Amino acid sequence: MKQRVSALLRETLQRDVALEKPKDRSFGHFATPIAFSLAKELRKSPMAIAQELADSFGEHPHFSAVESVAGYINLRLSEAFLDEYASWALTDPKAFASAQKNGSILLEFVSANPTGPLHIGHARGAVYGDTLLRLGRHLGYDITAEYYVNDAGNQIDLLGTSLQLEGRSALLGETVEWPEKYYRGEYLTDLSKEVQAVFGDEALRDESRQKELALWAKDKILALIVADLKAINVHFDTFVGEASLYDEWDRVMAKMGNGVYVSEGKTFIRSSGLGDDHDRVVVRDDGRPTYLAGDIIYHNQKFERCYDHYINIWGADHHGYIARVKAAVSFLGYDAQKLEVQLSQMVSLLKDGEPFKMSKRAGTVIQMGDVVEEIGADALRFMFASKKCDTALEFDIEELKKQDSSNPIYYIQYAHARIQTLIAKSELTLETIMATKLHGLSADADGLLFEALLLPEIIDDAFESRQVQKLPDYLKALAAKLHKFYYDTRIIGTDDEAKLLKLLLVVALSLKTGLSLLGIDAKDRM
């Protein structure tokens, strides 16, 4: 809708015009402060310019009024235009909120190590990434959702050790010496039981079998993670394992050319010239690759798959990595600007007002699955999607569990359900409703209709700015308008029933579409 209006303005005024929502809806549907920026150039007062521009519209079928007020130009859309747009949205819901965006995107997110179930911190990245995915796909982008599995390196060794020690301690009753760092938790006890059943007691004692057990366990854990993600409606298209990439190592190193060098038996990447503090070790002097090595081959593999754009969603604690990986991408001969990294800031937890430290190794994690059980997937998704991801979040675990009817998700669901109830109660057929023209609407009805028709702009803006919280914000505002309208306006049995139901159908469409993009199903009944 905004695009149509802005194209029209460009045509009429021969220039690009900023359109905004007026603070007060009584001013009109859209407003532009263009006269202010032209004032200097034209050496006239903003008021005079606005007046001239407003006059140049004359009578236009799209607008019922174009007025200049205090230098602003306020535009009011005609009911004919709104009705036509609403009818089109209802007959072609897919086209309504969609756009013909082109381009392929590789979106990598979550990528949590397969050493334990997802915790509440991972949930934020998962929700953010999946929401972005849904928005982007809806707009027409061809997006692949990918999970990078760190199934090599120290944490896998540690997993094998932890698994054996847990089994010997909990199952065999042995006294064991715990190393400084190790994983623990219920899932490890369960896994060690499985090891005992499948491989026998000896497997828990034989240190030479740690690697084998670790590789077996990480598949089991990855399955747990996938199930956790499924529970919150998050699905991946592809999984890429780190271990599978190392066959490519020599070829990738050669491709990096003098981006890498060897010193004191170690291989370094020359990242210091590209925004990094200093060069980083990629291969240790004992020949073991560092974490960065895996990322280098992985990104080479990503770029060889030829996407138009790459988005990585990382936890904010990885931000120091951006410069290194981008440096590697440049050395590999690719355009590092195609790689976009979105950081999802830390989620810090309080318990009864005191900081609550999570540690996977100490077993003090808040597992995502537990929270989902407490508050439900919808509420969890809505809560994380509502916060912009570059602010550190802090919340109390008890508060989180408490969220029930005070959660805004119910407010929006209720709005949708109320409309469905009215539609069901009405004796009018959908055909009659759809065929009715929207005219003679009250100011409130007009405001509600206009708000509902804004959905496409919100989706576009939320995705392109990567600010997914704009969608929940919008849905809350739309639901609020609906609730007020519902309270103020009698619908069933009035002369206006058909046209008001048509208006409400548009509202329901926007609510349902918006919710589905958040991975939440709209409810017809509460």
Added chain:
RNA sequence: GCGUCCUUAGCUCAGUUGGAUAGAGCAAUGCCCUUCUAAGGCAUCGGUCAGAGGUUCGAAUCCUCUAGGGCGUACCA
């Protein structure tokens, strides 16, 4: 120290490429169910937009500095 993200109502957060009187939820107080679902509506209370300069017709928004906080600054992931 350096890098980076942040600081808006008692709390959790919005605030459109700089625009008209800075918003919502929760909490608090008081109203509204003989009326399509009260998981709702209305009203009241609540703000030096961390602070100071600067740019601009116009700043919560852009620039500089200061204070406070998170994260990073590993041959851990």
